[in-house]
Amino acid sequence: MPEPVHVDALGADGIYRTRRRMNITRVSGEKAGEISLVSPLYVRRTMTALREAVSPRASDRFAMLEKAAEVYLQGTVGGMDADQYARMVSRTSGVPLRVVRESAAGVAGTLRALRRTAGLAMPVGAVADWDDARTQSGSAVWTRKGDVFAVLASGNTPAVHGLWPEALALGYKVAVRPSNREPFTAFRLVSALREAGFGDDVVALLPTDHQTADVLIAEADYAMVYGGQDVADKYSGSPRVLPQGPGRSKILVTKDVDWRDKVDLIADAVSHLGGTACICTTAVLVEGDPAPLAAALAARLSRIPSLPADDPSAVLTVQPREQAERVDQHLHTVAEGTRPWLGGDSIVDELSAGGAVLRPAVHEVSSSSAPQLDVELPFPCVWVGPWTRQDGITPLKQSLVVTAMTEDRGLIESLLGEPTVTNLYLGDNPTTWTRPGVPHDGYLGEFLMRTKAVIR
Template sequence: MREIPIWRGGRERTSLDVRLLRDYRGEPLAKVAVAPALLVHRAVAELRAAAEPEADLTALWDRIAAAGRLLDAAELGGCSPEEHARLVTLATGAPLTDSRRALAELARGMAQVREALTWQAPGGTPEPFLTGRIEPAPGKSCGWAPVGRVLGFVAPSNHPAVHLTWVLALAMGWVVAVRPGADDPFTPWRVLLALREAGFPAERIALLPGGHDLVPALVEHCDRTVAYGGPALESLLGRDPRVLFNGPGRSKVLVDTDAVGAAPGDPTPEPNGQPSGLRTHKPASSSTSAEDPVTFLVDCILHDGGRKCTCASAVLLRGDAPGLLEAVAERLARLPLLDPLDPAARVPAWKDPAAARLTPGEAVEVDGLTFVRPALVLGVDPADPRFGAEIPAPWATGLRLPAGADPLPLLRGSLAVTLMTKEAALVRRCLREPSIQKLFVGPVPPWHTEPGAPHKGRLADFLFTAKAYREAVIPWI
């Protein structure tokens, strides 16, 4: 049985309190040390002592990149990448193929840490992290300084790639205290082992497995905290300026029929032999297939088992495209409900059957496992609480709008929005809408991302601030 320890002060620590982590069939999977809330103060003090203001960031970047290459290829702590994916699947119910792909996504982001930082700094270069200055024009500069030293990170268990966030904070010179998600302590532990193996100073990281009682302690003792959670945690932390809170995404896709073209499943050839509609477009830097609108929309909902906060929770169809939404619903309904360890599985299993039954979806039991049946539920009124509701499964609501209707009121409050439209004015309005965090135009799924790209704003804008800075004309330093 695997064991996940506490990590602080650059080494493993034991705990008198150990939690037994079970898999999605209820079988014992791992023993996880539990850090008491009273330990947070000491762990953060150790991190502060390890936080060197003049740390060699370029050396840290090299080691993070090396750790990324190890993460997806090496045996770490006696665990291969394949075994790690199996453990994550058993612990979370996520399909095995998705767990393996997620590890590769995280590893790629770490290996490309320099490129990721270009998204984070003003001017599109990591230079401000090295110099502490921003130069908007020759002879003009301002300071670029961290607002603290210690970041708390309250991790979820829905997707391993979220751990790139705290790795980027390390790359920016911060030290980090991570509270792993309850179901997936394996991923942050593997990341830590990869960093240590690559020569990264591991005393700059604390791994503190534990319960909800650790969250207020992290917020109190750390300078900034990034947290993921649901409405209950949002009500506790959502208005705290020290916290960057990531709640349900409620991401959406808008499809204009004049942008789609051909009816689903029956693309009309163009004179050059290419079919019309989505087949004539290429998704920008996207792995999804854009060969027909049904395939595209299913992938927006189904990708990574629907567990990402950027998977589509609602599809809006503006105009007349008979059968399009019905075809998507039928494709989702036909998905087999398989054991997540089956390489063909696409739908996650739920460890907590009671939680599955509380969702707006249909909870079903197959071979002793609980699933929320994949669905696109049509005709849900926007005032209905089910509209756009996010659950960690390939489940979404579909809504038809008349041609010419303004969809923006229904798109507000979305983490990510994909606009399949030719209406430039709508694109501009959505780009300026403060409640939409990510916007994609054309056949780019809402879950599309690039390492370091803004998620809920830029992480660096939360961790750094600009300062007035001016040097005398006469050389002074």
């Protein structure tokens, strides 16, 4: 049995192992390690130190971020090399090993790109520095709205850690509360950033319980919080907090497009990243009879094998059996009244090595107003329903991404103008498409920065 791994706090004075610790377990139920949980007092002291620290110059920040990308992706951090890290994340979170490695590569790619992408949110009429020649006659200057940024991260995949380093690039000091289920990515990334030159009082890792996490939010100037609808609702009224809640990403196929050519693309968008990400497709609306498309999706998704998460060929997420059964029970509750094409009996496929695979589910709903179309579950689960021209864009509202497979320019323009559709992709671009520099939920800079008039 390997030695348990300790994930310690990384405060303003360095590594801190607390007396109060929580077990980290593999999906099989075995203990993998321990995570230190810091107190509210420690959080306040660390946040004070971050607030008083001086951020590195912009040119230095970008060089450090590029160096951190290489340490994070290829280095040995906390006694784990890149392969050991990826396997530990997979075995504790249940995220397929291939997804872990792809996500880690994506995080590193984002860090490398920040020299080019961090300023993309800056208005064209603004300049980055007060001593730019244009401020001699008066100009807008792109400045921070605060000094300290807090992140309450989730453990869905390492990809969730690709967004917050932009705050470092913009000159913020950052404190990250990792997922207690999968703290390894946050620990590795913060450690890599420190090794690359960011000071202990510039970027910190503060594992906490849920109550102490509220202290972290209160002590920060701005914060980003991952979670479900309850988290989004809790912080929706705060201008200081950017919730990262359910995506409810959807695909619309109108009758001028042959859906039979799109089945593989749609199925991949449903199962991408094990179906755990907010950009995964959770609902498909089709103009006409939805049953043939539902049947084709079910046939395609049913062919995905059930494998342990650390198998290189694994696609589906693995969870402890009890947790998988709770997800299955919840699915049966919310799916009442729908027609199951896949996963109607059970989505739980228990593995001999421990844990259970969450198998895909496909359910057909009877109308575009069915409440299931807004249900997002942490595995490849898709609701397929009918859409008519009379329905308009109403069924597509409140979506992080809508992929519109249509030739209807009027429909496209209506979707583009709808404030609750965050991103709009057209044609064969799935909801899971991303690229550094293209906003996920708006640019983070839109939230953290402002223009300030300067003349000298």
